[in-house]
Amino acid sequence: MYRGKTIGVVVTAYNEESFVGEVIETVPAFVDRIYVVDDASPDGCWDVIQRVSARINDNATPERAVADGGESRRVVPIRHAENRGYGAAVKSGYERAVADGIDVVAVMNGDGQMDPEILDRIVDPVVAGEADYAKGNRLRNPGDRRGMSTFRFVGNALLTGLSKFSTGYWSISDPQNGYTAISSDAIEALDLGAVTDEYGFLNHLLTHLNVRGFRVADVPMRAVYGDEESSIRYVTFIRFVSTLLLRSFLWRLRVRYVRHEFHPAVLFYAAGSVGLLAGTAGFVGSVVEAARDGDGLTASMTAVLTLLVSTMSLAAAITMDAEENEALEVTYDERDSTPTGDRDRIER
Structure with missing residues (x-):
């Protein structure tokens, strides 16, 4: 429980045998339930998840349990029978968290790139009711992107520009940042089945949030990279996401600016x-x-x-x-600042 809200964390994992165990163990104590989703990893990832989850659940106290029919596990391992994509892994965690009655659901990747010590900053805008969805931003402050290579920075900057057209969130940057938090109300209101299962999930989800009139918060955070190897094939990824962004842009215009109200x-x-x-x-x-x-x-x-x-x-x-x-965007100038501007919710 955190500030009166139950908190869940979805940990996505694919071929993260070397990192996922530590990620699970370092999730902050205020998190009520951890949903670890293995997207059919061919390595030993699932064995690590089961072993670490069992140890944590054996030591969990009854008061840490979420009320869901008497189940007292703090860590819930979930495994896909076949590889379905990053977006599908997040969706599986979202759906299970909503079924368990979790109020706010965060996402942390199993590669160790997301600092667990700043999870409170990621969930704060949603817990406080300032936003329906919050995401990290490694691009806003120059000091935060020191750990990011030039290749990654240029790629993220280009995707940021394209995503502004697609999503309608013109002041939001770093759309590929997977360190996020979302309210259970937003999850239930979205048509998750219409959001891609692939790595373009984060960009596509933002477009769906915009069409439904949800507020998004951009939270500055430091870029962290270690020895992990990305499973993304960049040429395929760029081609797929570029097409996805174009389709999303046209869909957003049609739904919001033609169908709903010209x-x-x-x-x-x-x-x-x-x-x-x-x-x-x-x-x-x-x-x-x-x-x-x-x-x-x-x-x-x-x-x-x-x-x-x-x-x-x-x-x-x-x-x-x-x-x-503009009313759907909540941005922060500094890590500990209050959100800028007048952010009244628009009618959905």
């Missing part, structure tokens, strides 16, 4: 996108014409003007989109 931002997005494509094609055509006939000035000027107007249209769309979603 918003002019969708017109500016459409006009700007079409104009950019037409202007780019026109400019390329004018260059080809100039090279062939030596006369492409008029076409070039028309293309440049089209590109300029299209850029202005997209800028207007982004501005309107950001203003529409």
Whole structure:
């Protein structure tokens, strides 16, 4: 129990035999229940999970138990029969936690990259009712990203930019950060079956949260990397997530700005996108014409003007989109600061 709320932690694991045991053992004492989900690891991960869970459960006191039909385990091991993806592992933990009556559910990966000592900072916005979902952010403060390689930083920065379009949370950064917390009410309101099971889960979940009008908090945290090896295949991951973000962006516009209530931002997005494509094609055509006939000035000027107007249209769309979603964003300037701005909930 933490500040009057029951807290659960989902620990996701795939081929984390060397790290997952320590992650389970270092989960803070205020956490009522730990759901360790092994996504069909081919290594000895499941054996470690069972052994550590049994030891912790044997030493658990009755008052640490969550009321769920008399079960007194503090650690609940869950194993997928086949590998289903990171998102599926998180969903399995979410669903079990909601069934157990947990109020706030955090997620920590089994690779040891998430500092258990700051778990209270991650769950605080949700426990206090300031947000429905909270996530770590390693990019906001320069000092926090010192442990992040240039490759990781550039990749995260690019995904942050693309995710702003997709999710509608324009001041939220580091969308790939899996150190998160969510209220049970939000879990039950979301259609988890419509959220991808793959590693794009975190980005896709943010889009679904936005469409449902949930508030998201960005909590600064330090980047931590050790000797773990990522199971992500980056070329496949980037291709999959880029396509997912584009589909999510179009889906969000259709649901929020067309189906629910018409918003002019969708017109500016459409006009700007079409104009950019037409202007780019026109400019390329004018260059080809100039090279062939030596006369492409008029076409070039028309293309440049089209590109300029299209850029202005997209800028207007982004501005309107950001203003529409500002009430859903809770950001922190420093680790111990209070959230900035007026963050009233918008009607779902």
